[in-house]
Amino acid sequence: MSLKSKIEDKYILCLCEGNAENEIIEALIDNELLIFKKPNLIDGRVFKRMRVRAAEERFLLWKRRSHEGSEIITSKRNYFY
Secondary structure (H helix, E strand, C coil): CCCHHCCCCEEEEEEEECCCHHHHHHHHHCCCCCCCHHHHHHHHEECCCHHHHHHHHHHHHHHHHCCCCCCCCCCCCEEEE
């Protein structure tokens, strides 16, 4: 099963380092050059980088409340939880 098919019905949390990266990712999303679409993004947007604890508190709790069965996919290691 391809990664694209694994995430097509999932919510995606996209974090960017700064404004330049954010603009690049937004352009890629708008031109459908990534394997996910804007409706898959949590809150329909790209977020700025944040501490791990802040991301866990904000988004893992969001996942538990709203979307059981979501997966975490990291770009650094490609681990699937």
